[in-house]
Amino acid sequence: MPVDLQHDFFTLFGLETGYSIDQARLEHAYLELQSEVHPDRFAHLSDAEKRLSMQWATRVNEAYRTLRKPLTRAQYLLELRGVDAGLETNTAMSPAFLMEQMEWREAVEEARDASDADALDDLLRRLRIQTSEIHGVLAGQLSDGGDLQAAAETVRRLMFIGKLENEIDDALEALDP
Known part of the structure; x- marks a missing residue:
């Protein structure tokens, strides 16, 4: 199985969990994983296996979109650490x-x-x-x-x-x- 859907996004790409990441390493890992899970590679398989490949590809894309930008990466880190940033409900500012x-x-x-x-x-x-x-x-x-x-x-x-x-x-x- 190319992608473990239970892994957090950092583990998925083989990165240390943290705010500061190596962007080049993220990009390289993303391209590598994307080539492994691309649905075209599974076109000849059963419908169940095709659906699984779509789940893998979706997970890899979501992880990449989240980690490549500092703000979404920070939000994700907070989520991993059990902190609700209250983005929808907490608009109180100084x-x-x-x-x-x-x-x-x-x-x-x-x-x-x-x-x-x-x-x-x-x-x-x-x-x-x-x-x-x-x-x-x-x-x-x-x-x-x-x-x-x-x-x-x-x-x-x-x-x-x-x-x-x-x-x-x-x-x-x-x-x-």
Whole structure:
């Protein structure tokens, strides 16, 4: 059986369980597994075996999509450690963070209304720097002995920031002739 459907995503790809992973190793393991479980390899077999190959391929794809992005990887790590990040139910944020988000959104709106691509590019650059710093904090929170509840809050913050980044990207795209 090419894939054990009971393995966690890290084990599936032969990676250490953790926030920081070797992206090249993930990519290599994904391509290797994908070639092993691709449904075309099982086209000549019984319907039951074809269904199983689809389950394997689906599991490999889901694992790859989850682990390749830091935010979804963090969410998955929290889940593995029994922490509900409360992504759907817990939207409580610190007043300082909410104020900062309002300021960012106002700056984006002003730049968009002024059709100022340079200002939007600058906002996006600054936001990506901030995001990178927050990912560094998150790595520490998710390390052994880290504060998993704080990590859950950081994940929620990164989701807000991700939406803001998408808004800036959309505004820039709308300005392209």
